[in-house]
Amino acid sequence: MTSETRETFGRVGIWSTALHPSRRDHAGRVALVEALAELEELNYGTLWIGGSPSPADAAAVVAATRTVTVATGILSIWDHSAEEVAARIAAFDTSERGRFVLGLGVSHGPMVPQYAKPYSAMVAYLDALDDAAEPVGPEHRVLAALGPKMLELAADRALGAHPYLVTAEHTAEARTALGPDALLAPELSVVLDTDPDRARTTARSMLAMYLQLPNYTDNLLRLGFSESDFDGGGSARLLDALFALGDAERVRARTQEYLDAGADHVALQVLTAEEGGGGLPRAEWCELSGVFADVL
Template identity: 85%
Template sequence: MTSETREVFGQVGIWSSALHRSRVDEAGKAAIADAVAELEGLGFGTLWIGGSPSPGDAAAVVEATRTVTVATGILSIWDHPAEEVAARVAAIDARARGRFVLGLGVSHGPMVPQYAKPYSAMVAYLDALDAAAPPVPDGQRVLAALGPKMLKLAAGRARGAHPYLVTTEHTAEARAALGPEALLAPELSVVLDTDLDRARTTARNMLGMYLRLPNYTDNLLRLGFTESDFDGGGSTRLLDALFALGDAERVRARTREYLDAGADHVALQVLTADEGGAGLPRAEWRRLAGVFSDEL
């Protein structure tokens, strides 16, 4: 990773699907604005708006912050025409001044009726972003890449890759596929609970949905897991490979494992038993900021 990219993203960020302004009422919008302003103050390098956000969601987070990098994690190419996205990115840039990054992904067949030839669809989408007036430059976009072909595309046509639900082994393989200069910013889901049985229950409540999506299960099978690891919301072996479970120091140690495996930046998604990851876990974010003070 270049020094410029390191400065833009930082080593540790926050990923949250609760930052969708369009999904909440006015009180919810105010809560999001207050939360992202606090996250910026805590020193996290990048705020990732998770769960298929819109350009409008990104614009609201940019508007509520001053210096932190804001990224979509991940905008679905099937939901937003490239020409419209390019125009919205240009409008966001007027406020963001270089701190907005467009994360793009092909989503999943079971979730998208028109899903077909995802790699070719992504190439065509990037071509359209290049041809737009103004274009979205390679350095302002990252791809949700898991397999070798999409990782290679991320290295050649974007700033790098933002893989979701991956292990440290995948991180090492992705770094080899991307080369030394491209950004590698995996997501890592976190349960801050020292009762590991309860923490694994929280993790399974989130993971079960993703284990119905072939893009993820195929990737996990490539990494050496078996179909039996997907039963019951995920085996203990699978959970321990995909999540950081325990106290904040354990989360820091797991994050270091991803960085040592080749990640430049790790986007932490906090899951809680009562909210299932859907709320704004501000107390947990503060606890993480405390243990990551040297990295932030």
């Protein structure tokens, strides 16, 4: 990966399930377009459309922005065929294609009835993207990768990896597995709240669902956590390792831990007590941009 590619992603981006035009009514889509314009003005490097976006969602966000890199985080390979995805990306104009990155993942067995042989399924999907009438090559895609095999595939067949719900320690291990040249862009969830108990309550409201998914719990067990850390929505030890909890300066310090561990880019997911991850926390996005002004 070139330094130009790293510059395209920037050091810090925004990850949000709220960046789904298809899940909004007309007023909601208007609000989203306004928020996207503001995020561009704040100079975040990449906007990650979280929570299994569709190709149509990606196209709409790309069309509503001008210069920022847009990535899916993560499009499920079970929901949309490679041919469908490649055709939709081929419809982008040249400048749009240049700033769009296709983030792909295998999702989770409990969520996908047809889930089987996820690694082989991903390899076949990448082959289909390469063989499409308008190919979507490795330079335009990243993989949701946690374990060694998928990380190796991300280094071999994509720009790199976009791990979700990981610690800084995992980031260091992922950098070793990927090698020095592949992109490493982990997600980091953020709660801007200086009350520790309240911040952890907000974090647990998001984390509880993910602790039901073996891909995540198996990865956390590999990192040295125990089953008891999953009780009650997550132990304090687990929450403090997975989240940035506190004020904006604390978020900056936690983000730096991931960058120091080998991340090229960190995608910040802002959670609020009112909205969880589903709202448009524009005030928080603006506040965070201030502490990252030197890298945005």
